[in-house]
Amino acid sequence: MKPLKTYIGTALLLTIGASSCNNDLTEKIYSEVTEDTYNYSNAYQAMSIAYANMRNLISHTHWYMAQESTADGIVMPANASGWDDGGIYKRMHLHTWNSENPQINSMWNTFYSGVINANRVIDQLQNDKITVPAGITREALISEMRTVRAFFYWMLCDNFGDVPLITTRSEGLPGKTGRKEIYQFVVKELTESIPALSEERNTLMYGRFNKWAAKTLLANVYLNASVYAGETRWEECLAQCNEVIASGKYRLETSLSAPFVTENQNSAEIVFAIPFEENLAGGFSAHMFSWHAALKAKVNMLATPWGAGSAKGIPQFIDTYDADDQRLKATWMTGPQFAADGITPLKGSYDQAGKDVVLTNALPDGLYTGEAEGYRMNKFEVKVQAQGSLGNDFPVFRYAQVLMMKAECLLRTGKANDAAMVVSQVRARAFAEPAKATVTGADLQEGSTYHYGYVENYKVVDPGNTAAVQYGRMLDELGWEFAWEGFRRRDMIRFGVYTTKSWLSHKPNGDFRAVFPIPQIAINSNPELKQNPDYN
Template sequence: MKSTIKNIVVLAILATTSAGCNKDLNEVVYSDVTEQTYTYENANAAMGIVYANMRNLFGHTNYYMVQETTSDELVMPANPSGWDDGGIFKRMHQHTWNSENPQLINMWNSMYQGVINSNRIIEQIQNNRVPVPPGTTKTALLAEMRSARAFFYWLICDNFGAAPLITTTSTDLPGKASRRDIYNFIVGDLQAAIPDLSDVTGKAMHGRFNKWAAKALLANVYLNAQVYTGEEKWSECQAQCEEIIISGKYQLEGDYRNSFKTQNENSPETVFAVPFDENRGGGFFPDMFSWHAALRDKFAMQSTPWGAGSAMGVPQFIDTYDAGDKRLGYTWMMGAQFAADGVTPLKGSYDMAGKNLVFTRELPNGLFTGEAEGYRMNKFEVRSGARFDLSNDFPFFRYAQVLLMKAECLARKGDAAGAAQIVTSVRARNFDDPSQATVTGSGLLADSRYQYGFVENYKIVDRDNTAPVKLGRLLDELGWEFAWEGHRRRDDVRFGVFTTKSWLSKKPQGTDRSVFMIPQTAINSNPKLK
């Protein structure tokens, strides 16, 4: 299909063309099929590109790992197999990233590609170039695409703050809108869209925005409103959560692990998922950048993980887990590793060449480790015979999060006892002893168990900021429940530790590090951006 002048101009914002490219935007049409003459056979074919854009966010140099490795939960250090990559991972951990870090460029491009495609499909629906299938309406299709666009703008608002706000396929290069303006746009679009969205759940709406997914998105926006605008929206967040709860459409899995299995598309806990398929929709491969290559033989994998792997748990985070909490083992791969027969020890290849591979908790720092140091990803099931891309759908919003968002709102409004009852209900499935799952209101108000401080040679050598974390015990709960799910950076920011605390090899680098700068390539392509 012909690329229109409009899209070429907007793509310049994304830095998908170089600053030194040909400035002539007059198009040469090599096909009789143009955007003006192309028609879709069905709405799903039109809207599919918008949802497909979401899969681009999950690589090791994009949104997913940025949310984890800039936080106090995960780190991606170099080791004897490599993983320095010009320092791009080290800078994210140490909060010394710059505008040329590829992670920022990849995030920016992926998020705005989602916006651009949403705008295009919205206009095509409005102009009747997308057929309305039986059982729905044009209004419902527009509401769904506006919700998807709000999703991408939420990620932009959360990660970049002030940024271009593009709502049409106009040819005009945009300047930056304030973070508050983007927040207001997201809230307004979702409030307008939700009444027209389907309330159907199950296979028909899996991986799509129905009413409940949009409410979960709006609840997340409200939950972080104080960060975005300086104004608290706890009651508004709570109201959205309660509507999802009262609907009775979702429930907690009896087994925590079921939400993360290879075949998890029917999980009653998933409110909104990004679907992946090893053959038709790749892009999810956390095992490749976390696992040691020897683990190929543990799962009879068709692809080999990269070197000794890198993404691993920060020991200070690992040490916060409660005794008896099964989520520790469900989330983190640790200890001696064996082949598929469960008997043959797997061996190291670098500093532990020929020695049994045993993953240990301790890290000397966040910059360089041995090949077997650090607990690795165990949260998402890797089936026997797995290919490079996994087929696990990513549960972006889970019912457990809806419950814990309500709990946080209650706690911040002064009802710690009510919050504790909800937290206990979420914890219950992960403890054999019910008494260990029980938390109290006063417990949630306590400081975090996290031993913040700068680490050298396996030991904390500088505690730096030891001020208590408000609702720190709740921050711990969020960490245990949502590790490896891309929540932690946002939670760290909201609870006030992201720019104020030290962990591993990271020290505070200033309050401006709560957001990322616009990539330099985007600045070069649009003189209105600063």
């Protein structure tokens, strides 16, 4: 059993029970104990509900694929097995989503559920409704919940821009607060909370914000300050990264796969993770929406992946990898596929019915593909007899990202050679030859190797915007290291290519697409909310 999962599972059951309904609105009083009179004897169980909200994020109809499938690395096209679903996936690729796309509504609801739950726990802690364990201060627990709330507001700021700022348990209907002010609130909350957070990296703090995870969160906020607030904070980001590095609590794993195996909770590289457990805390199902159903036999799965799968690599991105980069095979499933015996070829069921499943790096476009076209997810281990939910914890932040944030800050402040040393450190485990792992400051100042352009029938027919990407090689490095980890949309926006370049079936569709629209259902229920610009 992984840490916090008992608490998370209990909290989830409590949430499900509270949300059930039989349409009988007659009030039934079963107990005189109310929220105001009940005291939690287990602080961690009380706090876990705010963390439990994070598990919802890692889904194909939620934050996870909204970050990846709207970017230039992964696409979710339809195929003969289905996967059109009313166009909800292709709209993300085409940047034609609207305020009723389920991914957008899911993000909004989960982010604010996290905020509301954190506000409630903060209030309960401040009013002595939660018993504080011996050896821990109430201030530390309040600071931890303020950090969790800041995490959700970072997500809101990043994905929606101007949003309501709610810091109490008030039931009012607030209007929107400007994106810059939300950014400033997050920075203030983290800056004030970090000193009281635990410095321990142990079982008790796993899946929770300790000081170093909070500093990594703050570094991420500073890294994107130019997007959120129109101001650069490279030095501030660098300072937070250096403190995490100096703590000595984390290190790069020698194995590329170590942070992504099923039992990855002991990885020295993971700074902050969302814990999953296949039975008690499920929801992480990347294999189910990426793998072809025939791949069930590859590891004798107990569940069957959905149809021919959908989420797959965009060939233009795959083509940027160095052939000797071991991250290519560690991240992407490629080529002929076999059963668990390693001998029996797996067979197709649709346009390749009866033929061997051979995953190819070729897509005619981003809208409809053959059942075996496109490389699939191989980053997260799918264990033998895996179920529909994986037990791998999802690494939101890992030490490699701390190093790469440091490198980017150095690069952007004129210290390209120093940046190259850090990037080379991250690359070292991906190349058998040390010389291949080494990059120079001049390399990082080059443009991207990505051949952007609009694709029809497997070929680029319109290159679109061909302007060089400033520090494009650094953007490439981020892509190779963090594919399938939910970084790509944010990185592309920061590097100025998310709304300006073409890839696969995507063409630029307006700079306003750098944020998502407020869900229509939220606007309908709150007259104080106004839609984001240009979405009307």
